[in-house]
Amino acid sequence: MNRVGQAVKKFLIEYSMLLVLLGLCLFFSIATLDTQIPTGSRGAEQLLPRMREITHSGGTILVVAKSSPEDREFTSFIKEESGFSDAQVLFLDGDSPRVVRAELERRASDGSVASAIVGTRSVSHWSLLLDRGEKYPPWADVPLIFPRKATSSNFLTPGNLKNVAGQSAVIAIIAIGMTLVIITGGIDLSVGSLVALSAVTAAMAMRDFFGGTDADWSGICAAVGVAVCLAALVGTLSGAMITWFGMPPFIVTLATMSIARGLAQILAEGQSVYQVPESFSWLAVGKPLGVPNEVVVMLVLYGAAHLMMTKTTLGRWFYAVGSNREAARLSGVPVALVLMIAYVASGALAGVGGVLEASRLKSGSPLYGVMLELDVITAVVVGGTSLAGGEGKIFGTLCGALAIAVIRNGMNLMNIESYTQGVVMGALILLAVFVDSLKKGQFVALVRRISARP
Amino acid sequence: MCKSTTDAQQPILKMRGICKAYPGVQALGGVDLDLSSGEILGLVGENGAGKSTLMKVLSGATYPDAGQIFLHQRPCELESPRRARDSGIAIIHQEMSLIPTLRVWENMFLASRGWVRRAEEVEETRKLVGLLGVDIDPHKLCRDLSVAEQQVVEIAAALQIDAQVLILDEPTTALSAREAERLQKLLGKLKQDGMAIIYISHRLEEILEWTDRVQVLRDGCTEDMFHTSQIERADLIRSMVGEDLVGEFPPRSRSKEQVLLSVSGLGRGNDVRSVCFDVKAGEIVGITGLVGSGRSELLRLLCGADVATEGTMMIDGTALRPRSPREALEQGVCMLPEDRKADGLFLERSVRENFAVPNLHRFSRFGLIREAAESAAFRRYASQMKLASDRVESRAVTLSGGNQQKLLFARWLCRECQVILLDEPTRGIDVAARYEIYQLVRMLTDEGKAVVMVSSDLSEVMGMANRILVMRHGTIAAEFENQSSLSQRQIMDVAFGNESS
Numbered sequence: 036m037n038r039v040g041q042a043v044k045k046f047l048i049e050y051s052m053l054l055v056l057l058g059l060c061l062f063f064s065i066a067t068l069d070t071q072i073p074t075g076s077r078g079a080e081q082l083l084p085r086m087r088e089i090t091h092s093g094g095t096i097l098v099v100a101k102s103s104p105e106d107r108e109f110t111s112f113i114k115e116e117s118g119f120s121d122a123q124v125l126f127l128d129g130d131s132p133r134v135v136r137a138e139l140e141r142r143a144s145d146g147s148v149a150s151a152i153v154g155t156r157s158v159s160h161w162s163l164l165l166d167r168g169e170k171y172p173p174w175a176d177v178p179l180i181f182p183r184k185a186t187s188s189n190f191l192t193p194g195n196l197k198n199v200a201g202q203s204a205v206i207a208i209i210a211i212g213m214t215l216v217i218i219t220g221g222i223d224l225s226v227g228s229l230v231a232l233s234a235v236t237a238a239m240a241m242r243d244f245f246g247g248t249d250a251d252w253s254g255i256c257a258a259v260g261v262a263v264c265l266a267a268l269v270g271t272l273s274g275a276m277i278t279w280f281g282m283p284p285f286i287v288t289l290a291t292m293s294i295a296r297g298l299a300q301i302l303a304e305g306q307s308v309y310q311v312p313e314s315f316s317w318l319a320v321g322k323p324l325g326v327p328n329e330v331v332v333m334l335v336l337y338g339a340a341h342l343m344m345t346k347t348t349l350g351r352w353f354y355a356v357g358s359n360r361e362a363a364r365l366s367g368v369p370v371a372l373v374l375m376i377a378y379v380a381s382g383a384l385a386g387v388g389g390v391l392e393a394s395r396l397k398s399g400s401p402l403y404g405v406m407l408e409l410d411v412i413t414a415v416v417v418g419g420t421s422l423a424g425g426e427g428k429i430f431g432t433l434c435g436a437l438a439i440a441v442i443r444n445g446m447n448l449m450n451i452e453s454y455t456q457g458v459v460m461g462a463l464i465l466l467a468v469f470v471d472s473l474k475k476g477q478f479v480a481l482v483r484r485i486s487a488r489p
Numbered sequence: 490m491c492k493s494t495t496d497a498q499q500p501i502l503k504m505r506g507i508c509k510a511y512p513g514v515q516a517l518g519g520v521d522l523d524l525s526s527g528e529i530l531g532l533v534g535e536n537g538a539g540k541s542t543l544m545k546v547l548s549g550a551t552y553p554d555a556g557q558i559f560l561h562q563r564p565c566e567l568e569s570p571r572r573a574r575d576s577g578i579a580i581i582h583q584e585m586s587l588i589p590t591l592r593v594w595e596n597m598f599l600a601s602r603g604w605v606r607r608a609e610e611v612e613e614t615r616k617l618v619g620l621l622g623v624d625i626d627p628h629k630l631c632r633d634l635s636v637a638e639q640q641v642v643e644i645a646a647a648l649q650i651d652a653q654v655l656i657l658d659e660p661t662t663a664l665s666a667r668e669a670e671r672l673q674k675l676l677g678k679l680k681q682d683g684m685a686i687i688y689i690s691h692r693l694e695e696i697l698e699w700t701d702r703v704q705v706l707r708d709g710c711t712e713d714m715f716h717t718s719q720i721e722r723a724d725l726i727r728s729m730v731g732e733d734l735v736g737e738f739p740p741r742s743r744s745k746e747q748v749l750l751s752v753s754g755l756g757r758g759n760d761v762r763s764v765c766f767d768v769k770a771g772e773i774v775g776i777t778g779l780v781g782s783g784r785s786e787l788l789r790l791l792c793g794a795d796v797a798t799e800g801t802m803m804i805d806g807t808a809l810r811p812r813s814p815r816e817a818l819e820q821g822v823c824m825l826p827e828d829r830k831a832d833g834l835f836l837e838r839s840v841r842e843n844f845a846v847p848n849l850h851r852f853s854r855f856g857l858i859r860e861a862a863e864s865a866a867f868r869r870y871a872s873q874m875k876l877a878s879d880r881v882e883s884r885a886v887t888l889s890g891g892n893q894q895k896l897l898f899a900r901w902l903c904r905e906c907q908v909i910l911l912d913e914p915t916r917g918i919d920v921a922a923r924y925e926i927y928q929l930v931r932m933l934t935d936e937g938k939a940v941v942m943v944s945s946d947l948s949e950v951m952g953m954a955n956r957i958l959v960m961r962h963g964t965i966a967a968e969f970e971n972q973s974s975l976s977q978r979q980i981m982d983v984a985f986g987n988e989s990s
């Protein structure tokens with residue numbers, strides 16, 4: 036019993052950040068509960084099972100929708116997710132009642148009445164549909180299917196959760212590199228600027244060397260490679276100055292931050308670069324595996340980084356160097372190499388983040404990633420990594436990045452304005468650091484001391 | 490030499506039923522302690538017995554779970570170090586507590602309030618440090634001091650407070666005989682002036698000679714109380730360890746003829762100048778000398794921590810000039826550093842990781858660590874060192890000083906180097922464990938390894954080494970074959986530099 040208790044306690048201490056994350060999710064799930072008639076893809080989601088039943092038994096369906104963005108989402112969701120054939124489902128989307136009337140009339144006259152009519156909330160009050168039996172008797176018995184009122188959480192939908200993952204992907208990927216750097220006792224302020232540099236480089240390489248909007252996959256890959264390598268090179272530069280000349284990381288990366296941003300501005304002449312091929316956006320938002328590629332990239336990188344930090348010699352070296360550099364040196368750890376790897380990795384991962392950002396926004400701009408480094412550092416610190424170095428977990432950083440995205444997303448869903456969001460983010464940082472001090476027992480000691488005062 | 494003071498007088502300090510638990514260990518289980526003014530109380534016990542913890546409670550550095558402290562018969566809450574200082578309790582911590590980036594005089598007067606009176610404070614520093622007979626420039630940065638010099642500064646800093654109770658937690662681990670002697674005189678004088686002193690040490694001669702009473706702790710409880718005049722060394726050991734020790738030093742073995750390490754003309758700046766010596770396989774060479782004579786600096790050159798500017802060294806016939814510890818390790822030279830906290834341990838990492846760092850190549854394939862092999866190796870060396878293996882996953886900082894030293898020993902044993910440099914290998918280690926370490930060192934030489942051992946403890950050097958080198962001002966002033974005719978006096982004379990007189 037006691038041992039179970041100990042194990043539970045250990046787990047809670049180790050993964051306290053995971054608990055905080057789950058708590059946040061629970062909170063926003065409840066806070067965004069809402070009873071309404073669903074629109075858009077969620078309306079479609081609700082109706083899809085019914086539609087499947089009908090088509091299974093050999094029926095055909097008429098889908099009626101307006102041309103508003105919500106209704107478009109409704110129809111495109113059905114088109115993408117259901118896999119119905121054209122013979123099974125006919126879409127009358129984006130059309131005025133006139134076209135619908137004509138279609139009903141035509142079908143009534145040639146006897147090819149559909150087995151059901153599916154519509155969005157915005158067409159549910161059309162008298163044309165409600166009183167269909169009076170004008171076109173063959174339609175009288177055809178059921179009308181509209182989304183019904185339902186209580187659901189705006190936060191806890193598959194679509195929104197994917198959204199959260201997508202929003203956190205870039206920060207989370209860059210945070211891997213930042214975690215390495217912070218574990219060695221340093222800091223890298225240049226990542227935000229490197230995102231801009233890499234985005235601009237990738238877009239410009241495609242525009243100038245690989246045929247602009249007609250670039251093929253080899254061109255895209257080459258451009259991405261160039262961008263990531265350039266970012267890694269800047270990381271190498273920072274690393275070299277920090278390791279060989281013993282310059283403080285804060286100052287060095289403050290300088291490279293400024294240099295990288297300036298380079299991005301010069302390269303792009305202060306403009307955004309839009310001449311990229313359509314297929315470039317597949318890199319970030321394509322979904323060959325059901326979730327956007329950027330999320331896949333993020334998960335793969337986290338898996339690899341977690342393995343590296345827990346199971347390899349290099350991982351141990353990172354902790355050793357951060358915990359006590361002199362002792363590490365005396366133990367034969369190649370300190371300079373380890374530091375170098377940290378900064379190069381941080382640069383390269385910022386480069387990857389920049390490419391994904393460019394891919395998602397289909398352009399490269401020198402204004403990407405302004406102040407991003409602060410978000411990234413927040414993710415790392417919230418994830419339990421100590422700024423003093425020597426302590427921290429990759430897994431914690433993932434939780435930290437997700438927590439930030441969850442809070443942003445949840446507050447947007449709750450219509451909280453951005454000023455308040457700033458306050459909440461600050462509170463999150465304090466909370467995370469507080470949890471950390473709880474873990475170390477400092478808080479308990481403090482309470483004891485205060486309560487012991489005469 | 491020390492007269493036992495009257496016990497009739499009321500103790501000025503009373504501790505009653507002090508308890509303190511750390512996760513997984515009951516460090517103190519209800520300890521009582523009495524102390525009168527004008528008395529030196531020796532506090533002894535094995536590594537991890539709870540001595541430092543008890544003193545941390547007394548100095549306000551940790552808060553006890555239970556128990557009370559009475560100063561001058563009044564209960565008092567020592568909830569912070571500041572409070573304890575203000576109540577007249579000064580402490581010299583076992584682990585260095587100077588701030589490395591501050592100058593010596595700044596460190597000395599850290600706690601003083603109001604304006605900085607620089608000239609006065611520098612002068613005062615010079616005077617206090619001079620009391621111990623060591624010459625340290627008050628303007629030096631503390632990180633540039635050797636461990637021994639730091640200890641001197643700490644002692645001086647504690648003296649500077651107008652204290653009634655002075656606690657010294659292993660202050661002499663890196664001091665050589667001369668400084669220790671000075672300290673003894675100084676303590677004697679303070680005692681006459683009515684100060685109450687608690688003295689912790691693993692050097693039992695000091696305990697027996699300096700103190701009036703001895704309190705023995707074992708596993709967080711008081712095991713025994715003695716009047717020092719009424720006991721022998723053996724009694725003390727029996728009470729601490731619970732059994733008799735066979736002998737202090739294992740028998741010396743004969744060295745082989747093959748020269749493993751050969752150093753000629755090695756030097757760096759003014760710290761070390763043209764040092765020449767050989768070490769044969771199976772031999773222990775002891776190096777001793779005064780504080781600041783360049784002993785540790787020499788070892789740092791040999792293991793590549795500093796780069797030599799002149800001279801050569803040969804390992805088993807191949808020339809080597811290590812530019813980094815990594816190179817030296819690859820050639821089979823490793824060093825146990827003097828300052829384990831600054832140069833040895835990764836304090837916030839687990840015991841297992843601390844053990845494994847230089848040995849990772851042995852447990853890994855293609856950079857992937859095989860955890861089973863790692864744990865197996867740890868268990869093997871931990872049991873050889875009698876290091877409790879249930880603390881594998883706790884952070885190194887939670888181990889007691891002596892156990893930290895054992896951990897480092899286990900680390901370097903596992904590395905299996907040809908030439909092993911030991912800088913104060915028994916610093917802070919209790920008698921029983923010390924005997925184990927001597928046996929281990931002996932075992933290493935039996936396997937044909939070469940050992941260079943720097944130590945301030947003359948009896949240790951004379952008990953272990955085959956040959957003894959005495960250093961003075963960065964050079965080797967004399968070399969002795971360790972024969973029975975050799976006396977401590979002879980070595981001391983060379984170290985002080987008065988061999989001719």
Ligand SMILES: Nc1ncnc2c1ncn2[C@@H]1O[C@H](COP(=O)(O)OP(=O)(O)OP(=O)(O)O)[C@@H](O)[C@H]1O
Binds near residue numbers: 890
């Ligand atoms: N901060 C801490 N966290 C957890 N355990 C601790 C901590 N400090 C000390 N301990 C444990 O408390 C026990 C007593 O330690 P303490 O340092 O008082 O021993 P000691 O008698 O001074 O030993 P040594 O002679 O080696 O200095 C040990 O088992 C030690 O591991």
Ligand SMILES: [Mg+2]
Binds near residue numbers: 540541542658890
């Ligand atoms: Mg101690």
